[in-house]
Amino acid sequence: MERKRELSLLYDQTSSLYDRRYSLLQERKYRRIFPHLPRRGRILDVGCGTGLLLGKLKGFEVVGLDLSLGMLKRARRRNPGVPLVLADAEHLPFKGGAFRMVLSIT
Numbered sequence: 001m002e003r004k005r006e007l008s009l010l011y012d013q014t015s016s017l018y019d020r021r022y023s024l025l026q027e028r029k030y031r032r033i034f035p036h037l038p039r040r041g042r043i044l045d046v047g048c049g050t051g052l053l054l055g056k057l058k059g060f061e062v063v064g065l066d067l068s069l070g071m072l073k074r075a076r077r078r079n080p081g082v083p084l085v086l087a088d089a090e091h092l093p094f095k096g097g098a099f100r101m102v103l104s105i106t
Contacts, residue, residue: 004067004088011049012070018050019074026052029105041100046089051075053105054082063099065089 011018030053037043037060045053048064049071055078065085066072072084087093089104 008067008069011066011068015050015068015070015074018071019052023052026105030056033103033105038100042098044092044094044099044102046092046102046104047106048072048075048084051078051082051084053103054079065092 034056037057040061042061042063043057045057045062045064048054048066049068051064051074054062054064054075063083063085064072064075064079065087066075067086067088069086072086075082075084085093
């Protein structure tokens with residue numbers, strides 16, 4: 001548990017740099033998955049970070065989940081109205097079958 005707390009703090013501290021460092025790489029990854037997305041149903045983005053992918057999924061019913069409050073704050077600014085959850089991916093706070101697809105892209 002201590003390791004996860006440290007990881008969360010690290011992402012909190014680096015959240016302001018994340019988009020500048022990784023956005024182009026992430027965009028390429030996103031383009032590869034778009035053809036495989038379901039036409040309807042809820043999508044969970046595990047490790048949503050600053051919400052880059054959530055912003056690309058307009059028109060879908062999405063939920064973002066991350067361990068870092070700092071990342072989720074940035075995701076909130078980028079994606080007002082999208083449900084965001086502060087939680088550990090190993091202990092998802094959802095019932096089985098709540099989502100049509102679960103994504104985790106790093």
